Amino acid sequence: MERARHVLRVGVLLLLLVSGVTAARVLMLPASYGDYGAYRYDNVAEQRNKPVIHGGAKSCQGCHEKQWNLREDGEAHLKVSCEVCHGPLAIHATGPDKDKDKKIADMPIDKTAKLCALCHRRLESRPAAFPQINFDEKHTKGEKLDQPGVCKKCHDPHTTMFEEEAKPEDKDEKAEEKKDEKKPEEKKP
């Protein structure tokens, strides 16, 4: 009789322990933790469901057929995706409707020589075969480099071929890019 009681006590203690651990696991571990390893498997789906910001060059073709064809014929900028210069699709197509008469937001494009200099400024670290120039006023025949459309007067960025005259239509100066002019800081020394 005495033994039976001891066994019962041990049994109850064990049961308490098991239920305690089970309860702690259920309460403290998030759902899907441990399904495939020591992590929360639901996060894989969360990562996957983040919104896509860059649509790729093809996503521009539908509305901007003319520029698309110019780029296709021009060859030199054929590998340069539209979003490199114009910014990501999501800003444009799902962006805020700032001006009431506009259905979609403007692209934050920098139309000064700064944009072209990103790729074409002469730097000794660049592959020698890559087309590079010195960005100075000698090249622009006296035109200011920070003036919008300065490169476009001679070069059409879609075809990259030389043009006789400036195109009159692109005159809006939206230099939103300028605000992220910040003192350069190094990630690594």
Next chain:
Amino acid sequence: MNGEDGASAPQEQTYTFDELNRRDLLKGTLRLASGAVVMVAGAGAATTTDYEWTEHKYAYLIDISKCIGCGSCVRACAAENHVPKGFFRTWVERYLVSHDHGAYVDSPNGGREGFPPVDTNVKPTKSFFVPKMCNHCTATPCIQVCPVGASYGTKDGLVLVDDKRCIGCGYCVQACPYGSRYINEETGCADKCTWCYHRITKGLKPACVEVCPTGTRQFGDMKNENDPVRAQLEKEPVTILQEHLLTEPNCFYLHADKEVR
């Protein structure tokens, strides 16, 4: 998760330890256990979609000889992944190397605004740009040091961070030999390149590869026999960064100088 409702009622009963008798305890425990089983089963079912992660094994290839240091990748990455200013999931370094003076490396603002002319007295005999990012190592130290299971490896070959699990302790930031991680000041969590997991699982390229104008950055699937990146990895003399650390990176470099690390 259907099981949650069923499990929550008996859980409340077990809280009242003061007037708990043996019978209630037994009943409660049994209900709790059954609830837990349903909950785990329900959670597994909730996340299954058409993408099968065991059918892919991704690899990233960077051809240093093609990089022009334009920084398009850095800007695209920041826009795609809401990377705070001053932090980088990917960045571009400029190497100025000479035999006498070794390597001088700079990366003004990660190359986000491109590169100005060289501002140093170092006279290099060779110079090039090196894009850097998370190497998604197979044997990575960052997962090993995570105390809460926030960093993990996926079946398709990536290292990801669960920002709901991360406590921002920063061990992984220190453990990464490539400097790929940072603490995101907006979320307080460790953050790093995900190879744009939200894009690649939809069949798109990572944003940096998408915008790279020279084809320096390439992304491929090693389980696809016709993949051009797989073909290059099989035929070209590729290297990895800091091989001696045995982290088994899945980011490969073509035409990398010995000074690149």
